Amino acid sequence: GEDVEQSLFLSVREGDSSVINCTYTDSSSTYLYWYKQEPGAGLQLLTYIFSNMDMKQDQRLTVLLNKKDKHLSLRIADTQTGDSAIYFCAEIPQGGKLIFGQGTELSVKP
């Protein structure tokens, strides 16, 4: 079946790197996504990766994709207090419905 899993919490110090991990089960997705949700707000599309890619870098964000292990990660370099939020990984298997992980709450301590 379709399932996306993430760890629930991550705490880092300001200036450190954060790595948020995600595993998924359906390998038919063309794209995999990372969304950011700040308290009381909607979801912001942070970045995405095409399923044929292994890595994508976008400023402080690095996405790694291991298709063999069905593992996706998001690395945030030089994490700032403004990065504190909930991060959702998501995929769209054949059929068009977005499947979310449970969300990882990132807490950045000064």
Next chain:
Amino acid sequence: GAVVSQHPSWVICKSGTSVKIECRSLDFQATTMFWYRQFPKQSLMLMATSNEGSKATYEQGVEKDKFLINHASLTLSTLTVTSAHPEDSSFYICSAAHRPPSTDTQYFGPGTRLTVL
């Protein structure tokens, strides 16, 4: 680009009344819009898929007569919660599907906090 708005951002209503929430794609046309519900500290739960000019497709367990969805134009979808009760209190988020990188990519609105007294 790909901005989605929702109105209102929050609403408080009495039990038994109906509440309408609007979702607009501001700078693009969206054939498909989605309505989600989110409980505190939880992920999003898809309620229905809304296609312009046709009836919405509801997920299993979502009452279509209670959550009325209308997608009358390529930039507007509305969700009406009819005869609202306290258990309908939640955070409702819409999204619109748009390029890039694919027609499936969803861009989300800021959400509407509904509180039913």
